[in-house]
Structure formats: structure tokens, C-alpha cells
Amino acid sequence: MAQSQAVAIHYDKPMWASIRAKRMELQSCDDCGEFHYPPGPTCPHCLSMTLSWKPLSGRGKIVSWVVYHRQYFDDYPPPFNVVAVQLAEGPIIITNLVGPEPEGSWIDREVEIVYEPDARGEPLNRVRLVG
Numbered sequence: 001m002a003q004s005q006a007v008a009i010h011y012d013k014p015m016w017a018s019i020r021a022k023r024m025e026l027q028s029c030d031d032c033g034e035f036h037y038p039p040g041p042t043c044p045h046c047l048s049m050t051l052s053w054k055p056l057s058g059r060g061k062i063v064s065w066v067v068y069h070r071q072y073f074d075d076y077p078p079p080f081n082v083v084a085v086q087l088a089e090g091p092i093i094i095t096n097l098v099g100p101e102p103e104g105s106w107i108d109r110e111v112e113i114v115y116e117p118d119a120r121g122e123p124l125n126r127v128r129l130v131g
């Protein structure tokens with residue numbers, strides 16, 4: 001087994017740099033104003049190639065979740081969760097919920113981005129419940 005590891009391609013590098021700085025940013029279109037994820041060369045909403053990296057509010061809500069009871073990586077001992085979070089800016093990211101877990105359904109629970117050290121000690125974006 002091995003440690004999990006971010007795989008950064010050309011378009012991802014500014015995002016990973018912003019996460020390491022504990023101030024996550026995503027691409028935003030200078031023409032239509034929409035944020036999008038994953039990063040790429042064009043806006044998926046209007047096909048503009050005029051894009052900027054902008055900071056996120058850090059707020060969002062859970063749109064899906066799963067709890068794994070099998071180990072895939074040394075740094076994710078079971079049980080561990082994976083959540084899909086729709087950010088306030090629109091894009092959906094995949095991450096982990098840290099801290100208290102909701103009773104019952106996790107859907108529509110409000111969360112905020114927090115930064116916790118990964119297995120190498122580098123900040124990694126996760127989310128925790130708000131309120």
C-alpha cells in the first residue's frame with residue numbers, strides 16, 4: 001500500500017499552490033463570471049479563454065457522501081468518508097469531512113473549507129460542518 005498523493009497537471013498547479021497557502025482558489029471566467037472545476041484552458045459555460053484564479057468563500061453544502069470500510073491508502077485508515085461539496089461559487093469538489101459527522105442524512109449540510117496537514121505535512125483542503 002502507499003500514501004495518497006496529489007497528481008497535478010499543468011492546469012491544476014495554481015489550485016494546488018493556493019491550497020498549500022491555505023487560501024483555495026479556482027478558475028473564474030473573466031467574461032461570464034462563472035467559477036469552474038476542474039481547471040482547464042476554456043470556460044465550460046461560455047468557451048472563453050480569458051480566465052483568472054480567484055479565492056473561494058470557503059462555504060458550500062454536501063451533495064453526496066460515502067463512508068469507506070476498506071483501506072486503499074496508508075494515510076486513509078478505515079472508516080473514512082468522502083464527500084462531494086457544491087461550493088457557494090457553484091463547482092462541486094470531492095474532499096473529506098473532518099470533525100463531527102451529521103446524524104442521519106449528510107445531504108444539504110452546510111460546510112466550510114478547512115486546511116489540515118496531509119501525510120507529508122502539507123496543508124490539504126477538507127471541510128467541516130458549520131454551526
Ligand SMILES: [Zn+2]
Pocket residue numbers: 029030031032033034043044045046047048
Ligand atoms: Zn465563461
